[in-house]
Amino acid sequence: MTVDWSWIGDHTDDLTSLTLSHLQAAMTAVFLGLVISLPLAVLAHRVRPLRGFLLGLSNVLFTIPSIAIFVLLLPVSGLTRTTTVIGLTVYTLVVLLRNTVEGLDSVPAKTKEAAKAMGTRPLRTLLTVEFPLALPVIFAGVRIATVMSISLVSVATYIGDGGLGQLFTDGFQRDFPTPVIVGVVLTILLAVVADALLVALQYVLTPWRRRRA
Amino acid sequence: MIQFDAVHKRFPNGTTAVHDLSLEMPEGGVTVLVGSSGCGKTTTLRMINRMIEPTSGTIRVNGEDVTRQDAAELRRSIGYVIQQAGLFPHRTVLDNIATVPLLLGWNRKKARARAAELLETVGLAADAGKRYPHQLSGGQQQRVGVARALAADPPVLLMDEPFGAVDPVVRTQLQDELLRLQKELNKTIVFVTHDVDEAVRLGDRIAIFRTGGHLVQCAPPAELLARPADDFVADFLGAERGLKLLSLRTLAGVPQGPAPEGGAWSLVLDAGRRPLHWASKSTDAELPVRALKDTDSLLSALDESIASPTGLVARVDAEGVLTGVSSRDDIHVHAGQAHTEARAVAA
Ligand SMILES: Nc1ncnc2c1ncn2[C@@H]1O[C@H](COP(=O)(O)OP(=O)(O)OP(=O)(O)O)[C@@H](O)[C@H]1O
Ligand SMILES: [Mg+2]
Numbered sequence: 195m196t197v198d199w200s201w202i203g204d205h206t207d208d209l210t211s212l213t214l215s216h217l218q219a220a221m222t223a224v225f226l227g228l229v230i231s232l233p234l235a236v237l238a239h240r241v242r243p244l245r246g247f248l249l250g251l252s253n254v255l256f257t258i259p260s261i262a263i264f265v266l267l268l269p270v271s272g273l274t275r276t277t278t279v280i281g282l283t284v285y286t287l288v289v290l291l292r293n294t295v296e297g298l299d300s301v302p303a304k305t306k307e308a309a310k311a312m313g314t315r316p317l318r319t320l321l322t323v324e325f326p327l328a329l330p331v332i333f334a335g336v337r338i339a340t341v342m343s344i345s346l347v348s349v350a351t352y353i354g355d356g357g358l359g360q361l362f363t364d365g366f367q368r369d370f371p372t373p374v375i376v377g378v379v380l381t382i383l384l385a386v387v388a389d390a391l392l393v394a395l396q397y398v399l400t401p402w403r404r405r406r407a
Numbered sequence: 408m409i410q411f412d413a414v415h416k417r418f419p420n421g422t423t424a425v426h427d428l429s430l431e432m433p434e435g436g437v438t439v440l441v442g443s444s445g446c447g448k449t450t451t452l453r454m455i456n457r458m459i460e461p462t463s464g465t466i467r468v469n470g471e472d473v474t475r476q477d478a479a480e481l482r483r484s485i486g487y488v489i490q491q492a493g494l495f496p497h498r499t500v501l502d503n504i505a506t507v508p509l510l511l512g513w514n515r516k517k518a519r520a521r522a523a524e525l526l527e528t529v530g531l532a533a534d535a536g537k538r539y540p541h542q543l544s545g546g547q548q549q550r551v552g553v554a555r556a557l558a559a560d561p562p563v564l565l566m567d568e569p570f571g572a573v574d575p576v577v578r579t580q581l582q583d584e585l586l587r588l589q590k591e592l593n594k595t596i597v598f599v600t601h602d603v604d605e606a607v608r609l610g611d612r613i614a615i616f617r618t619g620g621h622l623v624q625c626a627p628p629a630e631l632l633a634r635p636a637d638d639f640v641a642d643f644l645g646a647e648r649g650l651k652l653l654s655l656r657t658l659a660g661v662p663q664g665p666a667p668e669g670g671a672w673s674l675v676l677d678a679g680r681r682p683l684h685w686a687s688k689s690t691d692a693e694l695p696v697r698a699l700k701d702t703d704s705l706l707s708a709l710d711e712s713i714a715s716p717t718g719l720v721a722r723v724d725a726e727g728v729l730t731g732v733s734s735r736d737d738i739h740v741h742a743g744q745a746h747t748e749a750r751a752v753a754a
Contacts, residue, residue, distance in 0.1 A: 304489070312483070
């Protein structure tokens with residue numbers, strides 16, 4: 195397996211656009227996953243009976259094979275980016291929902307009490323006390339969901355999308371290893387960089403956790 | 408003023424935490440709630456700011472029924488200090504203190520300025536403001552807790568075992584500072600503690616509760632110590648309650664005379680006439696002297712009269728200069744009178 199460097203040189207534009215498209219699919223999925231998970235997690239956290247149901251449901255969704263999800267979505271959204279994003283979003287839910295619920299659970303009762311006793315209303319307590327304190331656990335979920343989504347985008351090649359995944363099919367069909375190797379390397383690179391950026395973002399967002407002895 | 412009128416609290420599980428409580432907590436005074444664990448002190452306190460709702464009865468703060476007010480707004484007008492401070496771990500000390508002002512809609516600059524001012528009031532260095540709570544000692548966190556409760560200058564302050572988790576030395580310091588602050592601020596304070604000495608030291612009135620949420624007696628400390636209502640109160644106050652009463656009286660009225668020249672021991676003074684120690688005339692033994700001011704308690708005078716080799720207590724003025732000595736007998740007589748008076752007032 196040798197890498198044909200000239201192929202890479204000839205295809206930088208394609209590689210760039212595939213990488214961006216790959217990243218966009220993964221990020222959109224994580225973003226939508228958060229938008230759905232945060233309110234559901236608050237619900238699961240506050241209403242005990244709903245908790246088991248919501249967490250169980252996200253677990254069940256997670257066990258559906260990824261290709262099956264895309265196939266199931268085809269009649270609804272066809273061979274589009276929408277199908278890819280919906281599929282990926284479903285997978286992010288299990289980690290994001292679980293971690294957000296656990297993050298909210300981890301906020302000390304004493305701190306919430308203090309907020310209430312100072313005269314903070316419930317919504318403000320949620321936004322200014324509970325979410326910030328749950329942030330480290332939520333972030334752990336976001337990091338897993340991001341890396342997972344980046345690696346999963348390739349599966350959408352079956353429905354004609356798939357970002358860098360297209361390089362794999364291209365390489366296999368032509369029995370030409372270079373695109374496959376480049377695709378793998380770029381996917382890994384993307385995941386590593388995205389994860390590092392999230393770590394940096396968390397550092398910025400949680401100043402009280404720095405300098406902890 | 409805070410008034411409890413026939414207040415009853417029964418939790419859904421059937422526990423009666425407060426039983427038919429009628430009690431007045433005077434304006435500008437410190438009312439201390441004491442009693443063994445589980446007797447309903449915290450429940451009583453938390454009904455005032457509606458963290459717990461009474462089952463029946465009414466609670467009025469400055470004449471207004473608390474249940475008629477919006478709970479969140481009521482809480483902003485009542486300072487609350489919890490054991491182990493309960494600070495927000497994700498906010499700096501300054502922002503912790505500024506919590507209520509910000510809720511009241513003050514702009515950030517004004518709220519921070521007020522917080523900085525309070526940092527000084529509670530005896531913390533200005534640079535503590537930028538730190539996070541976990542970077543402070545327990546005692547410092549407790550001070551921040553007090554500053555946070557005072558931030559919006561509420562007329563009422565609720566304190567639930569605020570000094571329960573710090574060592575005795577820091578505890579005494581925090582009590583001193585609270586007394587100093589209270590002299591300036593004149594808040595209506597409700598203070599919960601397990602510690603009888605703390606109650607006697609801080610309270611203008613002490614309310615003693617018995618398990619089941621029964622108020623047994625509510626009286627000024629001297630009255631309580633001199634005439635406990637029943638055996639329960641007497642037991643709770645402990646075997647040394649006679650001595651505790653003396654901690655409430657000062658040395659001021661006790662007669663003093665010149666330091667004697669004769670005798671086996673003489674009081675050695677420095678050039679500024681400040682007592683140094685007792686010196687034996689026959690040997691070269693020296694014993695320490697603890698000179699007392701008029702504001703020191705009769706209890707410390709009694710203690711010193713026992714420790715002093717002559718039975719005499721050296722008395723000094725505010726600058727530490729000797730004004731005279733008092734005899735063990737005079738101190739005893741005054742200790743006895745203190746008890747007689749306290750009983751008479753109570754009767
Ligand atoms: N939310 C609750 N549900 C049921 N019972 C409760 C609840 N809160 C307190 N109790 C019970 O009510 C009684 C009084 O409790 P409270 O916390 O007022 O006591 P306390 O005097 O403050 O005790 P401590 O000195 O240990 O703090 C106790 O028997 C306690 O178990
Ligand atoms: Mg309590």
